[in-house]
Amino acid sequence: MDTMTPEQRSNCMRRIRSKNTRPEMLVRRFLFSHGFRYRIHAKTLPGTPDITIVGLRTCIFINGCFWHGHESCSIYKLPQTHVEFWTHKIQRNKQRDQENRLALKRQGWHTIEIWECQLKPKERERTLQGLLRTLNFIALQNCGAKISYHYDEEETLSLAAEDE
Numbered sequence: 117m118d119t120m121t122p123e124q125r126s127n128c129m130r131r132i133r134s135k136n137t138r139p140e141m142l143v144r145r146f147l148f149s150h151g152f153r154y155r156i157h158a159k160t161l162p163g164t165p166d167i168t169i170v171g172l173r174t175c176i177f178i179n180g181c182f183w184h185g186h187e188s189c190s191i192y193k194l195p196q197t198h199v200e201f202w203t204h205k206i207q208r209n210k211q212r213d214q215e216n217r218l219a220l221k222r223q224g225w226h227t228i229e230i231w232e233c234q235l236k237p238k239e240r241e242r243t244l245q246g247l248l249r250t251l252n253f254i255a256l257q258n259c260g261a262k263i264s265y266h267y268d269e270e271e272t273l274s275l276a277a278e279d280e
């Protein structure tokens with residue numbers, strides 16, 4: 117990566133927004149097979165979350181370890197040249213991630229982050245089971261909230277329509 121031409125680098129930069137990556141597909145297939153239905157790359161939400169489970173008001177981000185600066189991770193290792201450039205670039209990505217998370221939280225969304233390295237074959241099963249537990253927990257919480265805030269079926273339905 118240290119020997120990249122400007123052109124290669126700009127190709128590389130574009131890939132930060134890349135969609136439908138292998139780690140992302142893994143998570144999507146897993147969720148689908150467990151009965152979750154979701155939207156992908158919802159542009160109307162801060163940060164265009166990779167996966168949005170509207171019913172659970174939950175956004176899932178699947179982060180590449182390098183681009184999103186996963187701390188103390190072997191995949192996130194800065195190139196030896198243009199150190200300043202890369203440090204700045206990745207810090208900015210991290211800051212943007214944090215701003216998006218906050219914005220989502222303010223709008224009442226749960227956010228879940230999954231790192232690329234957590235989906236490597238050795239870690240995958242544990243990560244996905246953890247995700248399942250978290251989603252079940254959120255479902256229980258939301259269920260409690262629904263009982264206290266919504267009075268009838270109709271109101272719940274119109275709220276759901278608004279989310280669409």
Ligand SMILES: [Zn+2]
Binds near residue numbers: 181186190231232
């Ligand atoms: Zn990582």
